[in-house]
Amino acid sequence: MSRKVLVTYATKMGATASIAAAIGTELRKAGHQVDVHEITDVKAVSEYDAVVLGSAVYLHRWRPEAVEFLRRHEDQLRTRRVWLFHSGPLGPDKDQPQTMPPNVARLADRIGAAPAMTFAGRLDPDSARGFLARRLAKGELAGDSRDWQRIADWANDISTTLVRAGT
Ligand SMILES: Cc1cc2nc3c(=O)[nH]c(=O)nc-3n(C[C@H](O)[C@H](O)[C@H](O)COP(=O)(O)O)c2cc1C
Structure with missing residues (x-):
């Protein structure tokens, strides 16, 4: 069953935007109608x-526009399926899951969303x-640690859940 899905992201330097685009591509491949937008749009x-x-x-904080979005749309989000992710770890810590900042964890709890998936x-430069x-x-954290296969796998799990649940 095809569902209408919004993939939205808050970024400063573009890495999270490309992760969102990759998620959107996988969901589209699975037949869903997908919009990918920067959160401020x-x-x-x-x-x-x-x-x-x-x-x-x-x-250790989410971008303020993402927190603001969760607050502003809390009521609407509570009645929809919501998946959260955050992009951060680099270098030697690239495989370390990040805990959600407390303000985001509280909002996720109120919305009924699972803890955010961490992507490197x-x-x-x-x-x-x-x-x-x-x-x-310029240091040991430099580089692109994004794992496109892991991102695609996560998007496919979302797709499976959407189809199974029919929501
Ligand atoms: C000043 C600075 C602070 C950062 N702090 C964190 C952090 O607390 N936790 C984390 O996982 N990543 C941290 N990062 C890594 C960024 O989250 C990572 O580069 C991310 O992919 C950037 O996303 P964007 O390009 O969408 O803005 C930090 C990066 C910089 C430059």
């Missing part, structure tokens, strides 16, 4: 059956923005 979620929402992690991130990021992009 989404005005409403009412037209969607399900929402996949991701944020980059900076200093990317930090490279070409896309790094800001003094600290540019500096870190």
Whole structure:
């Protein structure tokens, strides 16, 4: 059964945007109608059956626009299937799952969403923005740790759940 799915993301340096795009591609391949939008471009979620929402992690926090989105759309999200992910770990820590920041965990709980899936991130000198990021992009954290197969597998699990549940 084809469902209408929103994949939305909050990014600073673009890595999370590409993860969202990859999730969207897999869900489309499975036959769903999918919109992929940056979170600041989404005005409403009412037209969607399900929402996949991701944020980059900076200093253990989600991007403020992602937190704001969860707050603003809490009532609508509560009545939909919602999957959360965050993009962050790099270098030697790339396989370490990140816990959700407490403010996000509280919102996820109220919405009824499972804890966020952690995907490794990317930090490279070409896309790094800001003094600290540019500096870190020269060290051991530099590089693209995103695991496209893992991302596709997760998207396919979502698709299976949507089809099975018929929601
Ligand atoms: C200053 C700075 C702080 C970061 N803090 C975290 C962090 O607390 N946890 C984490 O998992 N990743 C952290 N990262 C890694 C980023 O989340 C990673 O590069 C991510 O893929 C960036 O996503 P974006 O390109 O969508 O903004 C940090 C990166 C920078 C530059």
